[in-house]
Amino acid sequence: MDMEVSMNMSNTNGDTKVVQTELNPAEYARFRRLAQEEGKSLKEALREAATEYIDAHDAPDPSDPLFAVADEMAALNEGRRGEPLAPDELDDALYERPHGDDDE
Known part of the structure; x- marks a missing residue:
């Protein structure tokens, strides 16, 4: 069974967009563990992951x-x-x- 995770991404003018994805239980457990080890909420870790993805792929x-x-x-x-x-x-x-x- 997949777990659903959502994230609010804010920009400077206060507008937010909700981004959702599904993780299988193993991915969710690994992601949650890594976020906790770094003292981050899932929301913070997802925002960081999204930003890193954008930076790595946007040309x-x-x-x-x-x-x-x-x-x-x-x-x-x-x-x-x-x-x-x-x-x-x-x-x-x-x-x-x-x-x-x-x-x-």
Whole structure:
């Protein structure tokens, strides 16, 4: 017979989502024992397990425009012999402003 375990996952604005799963008796006993050994409730241990799973399996979206910045920086740094662009030079290049043309 499987045991049902549920978990509330909270985010910063107070909304919660309930996540449920089923564990067989042996899995449940092992999970409960490990949580108790670490001084954690089942809820805390499940939240930690979910977070670790997400961190291990979630990958950035390669189509995110943010990643184009890395290519731009590499192109801008080419030929500078390891000397990085100054922050204002990088901003000017990325936002297509002539160097020294600040909005201030």
